[in-house]
Amino acid sequence: MNRQTLHRLTRLGTKSGLAVAVVSALALPLCAQAGSFQLPTDNAAGWARANAGGSLFPNDPTAAYNNPAAMAFFTAPVAQVTATGIRPSAQFSGQTLDQSGAPTTGNNPNGFGKMIPFPDIAFVYPVNDRFALGGSVTVPYGLRSEYNPDWQGRYFGTKTNLQSVAVSLSAGFKVNDEFSIGAGVLGQRTKAQLNTVIDVGGAINALFGSAGLHAAPQSLDTQLNVNVKQKWAFGWFTGFEWKPTDKDSLGFSYHSRVDNNMRGHYNLYGSQEGITLLAAAAQLGPLLGINGLPTLNPNGDNANARLNSPAFASLDWLHVFNDRFSLAATAKWTNWSSFQELALYSNGQQLVALPEKYKDSYMYAIGGDYKLTDQWTLRAGIGYDETPTNIISRDPRIPDGARRLVGLGVGYQPTDHLGFDLGYQHQFVSNTPVNLQNQALLGASTMKGYFKDHGDVVSLTGTYHF
Numbered sequence: 001m002n003r004q005t006l007h008r009l010t011r012l013g014t015k016s017g018l019a020v021a022v023v024s025a026l027a028l029p030l031c032a033q034a035g036s037f038q039l040p041t042d043n044a045a046g047w048a049r050a051n052a053g054g055s056l057f058p059n060d061p062t063a064a065y066n067n068p069a070a071m072a073f074f075t076a077p078v079a080q081v082t083a084t085g086i087r088p089s090a091q092f093s094g095q096t097l098d099q100s101g102a103p104t105t106g107n108n109p110n111g112f113g114k115m116i117p118f119p120d121i122a123f124v125y126p127v128n129d130r131f132a133l134g135g136s137v138t139v140p141y142g143l144r145s146e147y148n149p150d151w152q153g154r155y156f157g158t159k160t161n162l163q164s165v166a167v168s169l170s171a172g173f174k175v176n177d178e179f180s181i182g183a184g185v186l187g188q189r190t191k192a193q194l195n196t197v198i199d200v201g202g203a204i205n206a207l208f209g210s211a212g213l214h215a216a217p218q219s220l221d222t223q224l225n226v227n228v229k230q231k232w233a234f235g236w237f238t239g240f241e242w243k244p245t246d247k248d249s250l251g252f253s254y255h256s257r258v259d260n261n262m263r264g265h266y267n268l269y270g271s272q273e274g275i276t277l278l279a280a281a282a283q284l285g286p287l288l289g290i291n292g293l294p295t296l297n298p299n300g301d302n303a304n305a306r307l308n309s310p311a312f313a314s315l316d317w318l319h320v321f322n323d324r325f326s327l328a329a330t331a332k333w334t335n336w337s338s339f340q341e342l343a344l345y346s347n348g349q350q351l352v353a354l355p356e357k358y359k360d361s362y363m364y365a366i367g368g369d370y371k372l373t374d375q376w377t378l379r380a381g382i383g384y385d386e387t388p389t390n391i392i393s394r395d396p397r398i399p400d401g402a403r404r405l406v407g408l409g410v411g412y413q414p415t416d417h418l419g420f421d422l423g424y425q426h427q428f429v430s431n432t433p434v435n436l437q438n439q440a441l442l443g444a445s446t447m448k449g450y451f452k453d454h455g456d457v458v459s460l461t462g463t464y465h466f
Helices: 004-033 044-048 068-073 200-211 274-279 280-289
Strands: 078-097 116-125 131-146 159-175 179-198 222-244 248-255 260-271 301-306 312-321 327-334 341-346 351-356 361-369 376-387 401-413 416-427 432-437 446-465
Touching: 004 341, 044 401, 044 416, 044 446, 068 159, 068 179, 068 222, 068 248, 179 248, 260 274, 301 351, 301 401, 341 432, 361 401, 376 416, 376 432
Parallel strands: none
Antiparallel strands: 078 116, 078 446, 116 131, 131 159, 159 179, 179 222, 222 248, 222 260, 248 312, 260 301, 301 341, 312 327, 327 361, 341 351, 361 376, 376 401, 401 416, 416 446, 432 446
């Protein structure tokens, strides 16, 4: 084989490899979004209690989504609006290197650092002394992270934006004065924006440098942007509440998995030479014995993937010591182990299927209320929230670790009908290690170090009792 033929074949192989790089980059970010940013569907009082007690506190309309059985004990209609802002922080400390071992150019910004607002709305209407109806608008999943396109870790992710909005209708029925059941249905709308950068120069060196074809790492950078959404996906939930004594309430709730078939588009930006290399990969790959590569459009094309929200269950307990002091506890399980693989498709062809291997996670919390006067109530709580992520799925998009929760808050009831609550929660996260090696197809860059994480939540609720 002469050198000209070798040069031609190595270039063809590069094109094929880079095609796989694109589809890998398309798929990898999505898996992270499903992992570790499930949001508690709580009001300000719940955030202040570190999310302890669920919706067992009297006349808490978040029961319309969290546990509809609790609605059966309402004595009058209640409407509630909550505005919550979450400000996560994740600062990387460590080293990122390109394929040649040189430090990756760029700065090291905090990719989170911005307040992310979202609403929760709930309403409960007791039809009679046994039966109640409820409705809610909640945000059960959400995340926003944004790094500069030229930051040092750009080959592991730049911009991520995910939000799921759930609209629910539910009913609760009181079997007797001690026991109630409830059930509901929900429709969920989800959208995601996912951007990353591919080191095309590093990929050429990693794949074909030994054959005499070389390029400068961190050259020919190509940015891949993905926008997908699910208009409506549906699920259900159910629960019960049992009052074994006049001072105790025990509640259990279960929410089903929601299957999201996300559809949208991908687009390529940046180096025109890098984009051109991608265009002919599917046709030229078989010349090197590489079959089954997808057809990629340099001008962008459609993309779709399944991004399922896992089932979860919660066990809650509330004890009323006296007319001033109440204490609650919660244990919550989320079935993240159902998320084992992510597959991405375009035009009916499977682009890639990747293992994720998430694990089930648990959250434990204890918190309560102390009523100072008829108008003022103090709240506090502590909790521990596990992460489902592992070394396969942890990256700069969600450098998530187990969280220790501390909450504080205050409630003010100026009239019998109107009340306001303010809650604050701080989330302590231990330094979260990251040890990533990009496959050769993505440029063979490395990231090793840790993220120093924490989070702050501020929530304000207005409640009206009719």
